Amino acid sequence: MDHDVNSTSDQEVETNDDLSKPSNNSSVHTEDDTVINSPGNKLKIWHEILESIKVSVSGAIFSTWFTQTHLSELKNVGSRYLAEVGCSSSFVRTTLEGRYFGLIQDALNKTLDKECDVLFIVKQQSASQDFSSVPLFQEPEKNEEGILFLISKSNLRKNFTFDNYAVSSTNQMAWAAADAVSKNLGNAYNPLFIWGGVGVGKTHLMHAVGHCALIKNSSSKILSCTGEDFTNDIVEGIRHKNTKNVRNKYRKLDALLVDDIQFIAGKDTVQEEFFHTFNSIVSVGGQIIITSDRPPSEISKLEERLRSRFEAGLIVDIGNPDFELRCAIVQIKAADRGINIPMDLIQLIAGNIDSAREIEGFLTKLSSEVILNKNEISKNLIETILSKKGVLNGDTQIKAQPQEVVAAVSKYYTLGKRSLLGASRARPVARPRQILMYLLRMELALPLEEVGRLVGGRDHTTVIHAVDKITKLASLDVQTRQDIRGIKNIL
Numbered sequence: 001m002d003h004d005v006n007s008t009s010d011q012e013v014e015t016n017d018d019l020s021k022p023s024n025n026s027s028v029h030t031e032d033d034t035v036i037n038s039p040g041n042k043l044k045i046w047h048e049i050l051e052s053i054k055v056s057v058s059g060a061i062f063s064t065w066f067t068q069t070h071l072s073e074l075k076n077v078g079s080r081y082l083a084e085v086g087c088s089s090s091f092v093r094t095t096l097e098g099r100y101f102g103l104i105q106d107a108l109n110k111t112l113d114k115e116c117d118v119l120f121i122v123k124q125q126s127a128s129q130d131f132s133s134v135p136l137f138q139e140p141e142k143n144e145e146g147i148l149f150l151i152s153k154s155n156l157r158k159n160f161t162f163d164n165y166a167v168s169s170t171n172q173m174a175w176a177a178a179d180a181v182s183k184n185l186g187n188a189y190n191p192l193f194i195w196g197g198v199g200v201g202k203t204h205l206m207h208a209v210g211h212c213a214l215i216k217n218s219s220s221k222i223l224s225c226t227g228e229d230f231t232n233d234i235v236e237g238i239r240h241k242n243t244k245n246v247r248n249k250y251r252k253l254d255a256l257l258v259d260d261i262q263f264i265a266g267k268d269t270v271q272e273e274f275f276h277t278f279n280s281i282v283s284v285g286g287q288i289i290i291t292s293d294r295p296p297s298e299i300s301k302l303e304e305r306l307r308s309r310f311e312a313g314l315i316v317d318i319g320n321p322d323f324e325l326r327c328a329i330v331q332i333k334a335a336d337r338g339i340n341i342p343m344d345l346i347q348l349i350a351g352n353i354d355s356a357r358e359i360e361g362f363l364t365k366l367s368s369e370v371i372l373n374k375n376e377i378s379k380n381l382i383e384t385i386l387s388k389k390g391v392l393n394g395d396t397q398i399k400a401q402p403q404e405v406v407a408a409v410s411k412y413y414t415l416g417k418r419s420l421l422g423a424s425r426a427r428p429v430a431r432p433r434q435i436l437m438y439l440l441r442m443e444l445a446l447p448l449e450e451v452g453r454l455v456g457g458r459d460h461t462t463v464i465h466a467v468d469k470i471t472k473l474a475s476l477d478v479q480t481r482q483d484i485r486g487i488k489n490i491l
Helices: 029-035 038-055 059-068 091-100 101-112 144-153 172-183 202-216 227-239 243-251 268-283 306-312 323-336 343-351 356-371 380-390 401-413 427-442 449-456 459-478 476-491
Strands: 071-077 080-087 114-122 191-196 222-225 254-259 288-292 314-318
Touching: 029 227, 038 071, 059 071, 059 254, 071 101, 071 202, 071 343, 071 427, 080 091, 080 101, 091 101, 091 114, 101 114, 144 202, 144 459, 172 191, 172 202, 172 288, 172 314, 191 202, 202 222, 202 254, 202 288, 222 227, 227 254, 227 268, 243 268, 254 268, 254 323, 254 401, 268 288, 323 343, 343 380, 401 427, 401 476, 427 449, 427 459, 427 476, 449 459, 459 476
Parallel strands: 080 114, 191 288, 191 314, 222 254, 254 288
Antiparallel strands: 071 080
């Protein structure tokens, strides 16, 4: 579980051992190296590489990870090329190496028409290599004012587009489904039912489909509402004897996007109206997209005929964002506000806040500190705001018995208690044991001797060392904070 995300300096250059070793033919710089490594040539090659990659990933992924790269060097090594890809930070390098190595290598092979090895390094690009301001594709001019009017008329959130929706394993399927629906409205998945917890991006994804549909066809009739809005409209229609107008509003749409559909459960008249609205739209090829905090099968007091309709389409869930996704969300939302946050501070924020909505709130507070109070973004400022929210280092006080803490640590690390409390000094066991001693001492305020007794009969100096070690790591290392928060969540 130990990943020292912060242990590598951004300026540090790490090499892949296999690639850095000379091959049998040895690494020889030929005369061609001078030509292929000219700034103009490398710029052109990397431009072509990014063009091919851009069509294979979402706009958010591209802008988050690939715009922070450049082709640092290209070498002839025997019959192959060795391409050094410069990354803006160790975090970007690790992500690209782990997730997009094959994609980049394939693009290089095709562009260079030669087998290519890839080496990721942390290196800032020079000014001559900066082509971030050069558009890869020339976007056709659009009537921006007209589109904004339609977006507002459709009740869509202006910034909820695919371009600023980051994707990772926790929302990959939902994103792919929404992307497919946006490209084939009414035919891909109908209805599309997206469910998940608070602040995981359900509404954002649904609105992104609406944006896409309007941009493709500005005459599309699209409406976004909540289950509560729909309910209130029906009630008002009944009250003012104009239900016909309400039906006309909803039943003649090309796409109806409904947030929090669980709100209509248990309301007989509202459910009946929604059932007929659903049928009316779908019968003429219209699209229905629904979000909920739970799947249809778990919405109590939902009419069976509605449940059946919902389950006839595609049901996808979105999990809580993982650390990498939260980092990307912080980057995207900070960029929207025109705030530049260094990567180590982005990791500090993402390591302490779990939900996208809380990240939004945090950045609003940070933005006001920067713009209104003229504070500079610093580690101290971010830690101060996090402390006010009571989330720094997962500092919510736990109430548990010592043996429950031992069981939680054992479960979190999938370690048997015998190993956890045993004599092994191997790191996979020693670090969880140190965290256990830290939690017993700092959270339960147990005496040093008692902590030592509970953790396999250890001396009090061992406990002091463990507590000091984890206290220091918790302030520096994202993964350690994540681990402590994860254990507390179990308790």
